[in-house]
Ligand code: SF4
Ligand code: SF4
Ligand code: SF4
């Protein structure tokens with residue numbers, strides 16, 4: 065049983081006010097209330113009088129790190145709040161030399177798991193008054209009812225196998241570290257099932273998925289690993305990489321997006337979560353993760369390191385299948 | 388013939404690229420081969436000058452090194468009408484730029500599995516190390532690949548659509 069995010073809301077506001085007032089940061093990236101209590105939205109504050117608009121609650125899933133790219137050419141520091149998984153995304157941006165660690169004030173949020181607002185909103189509990197951590201469940205009390213929600217059913221999937229609950233290397237930590245254990249082991253059985261499908265069926269499966277894509281690029285924009293200054297899909301006349309919504313160009317887009325982050329993806333799940341068309345993008349990322357683990361003996365390819373798997377090789381130990 | 392030519396093969400069915408339709412009469416498998424300049428291209432040349440017979444189904448695109456062969460090239464080749472793709476370079480240890488093929492090896496271990504995962508039959512993408520002295524290996528590789536593709540029929544899963 066640990067403190068909930070809401071317990072840290074006051075401390076967060078105090079910290080941000082202090083940082084903004086003494087000039088150590090010029091802005092702070094956090095969360096504000098969205099359309100209801102289940103959908104907080106990203107918010108950026110730049111003045112102390114805006115800080116009381118910042119909230120922190122158990123539905124704060126949005127990974128915010130990508131917003132840092134909007135400030136890299138400006139002077140001064142930005143502050144940001146990160147959970148364990150978000151800290152991996154920040155590590156990705158720093159290792160890719162896209163964000164300068166010295167220009168970020170990191171407020172770390174130890175995290176026992178985030179409630180899936182999409183699921184909880186459907187329970188009709190009304191406006192949320194209080195969330196309490198009961199160990200294996202969160203008690204959510206709303207103005208229309210309360211319910212104990214087992215974590216294994218109501219957390220986001222990634223939280224179940226998360227082994228990075230405490231953000232590493234934060235400048236300020238909200239509260240104390242939480243127990244850092246995965247609720248269940250990482251499970252690739254859905255990927256294995258797809259692999260076993262006859263290839264024609266698998267092609268049909270992906271055709272059904274990719275043909276729904278509307279090229280909103282939300283998946284790319286939220287992804288800390290998809291961080292090129294100029295994306296190949298933003299080039300007006302890319303000649304051989306199309307950017308319309310016909311199927312062949314969707315296939316090219318999805319192959320490219322997934323493969324460009326192969327070995328660098330931090331498994332934050334944000335690409336799939338933000339997709340308005342519910343395309344199961346994590347089935348692409350997790351296939352690549354699974355193969356990286358099996359082929360290159362890197363048990364945790366989602367934890368950023370100095371040189372990633374496709375940027376290195378081993379002369380004799382790498383599998384040889386092409387002789 | 389360049390793969391960029393507008394005269395590339397006609398688009399496949401726009402709605403469902405997985406529908407099996409029989410190969411058109413007189414159909415011949417088309418292979419795009421990406422060959423590194425220093426080894427495989429020389430190997431292909433040797434096959435020619437030594438008069439080693441191999442099927443004329445391959446169109447070779449010369450690249451500086453196997454490390455240059457972006458996996459997107461493979462996807463695009465399939466989309467523009469290739470029934471099979473050969474990715475080839477120097478043997479490990481022999482790359483003209485020392486390490487290009489070691490990077491390519493990691494990249495294609497992953498990309499080959501990924502392209503299969505998207506629904507392309509595994510036989511259609513062949514990665515192979517072929518040295519400048521291996522004219523026979525080049526010819527054998529092309530022959531084997533052509534036979535496999537003939538059995539599979541036209542590639543329709545990654546096709547340019549309208
Ligand atoms: S993945 Fe881990 S750090 Fe991220 S929200 Fe879930 S439990 Fe928290
Ligand atoms: S590909 Fe998806 S899971 Fe991986 S880092 Fe990007 S947003 Fe996160
Ligand atoms: S978020 Fe979904 S719909 Fe938008 S570009 Fe990505 S996959 Fe396509």
Ligand code: FES
Nearest residue numbers: 423452476482483
């Ligand atoms: S030069 Fe032939 S593989 Fe690098």
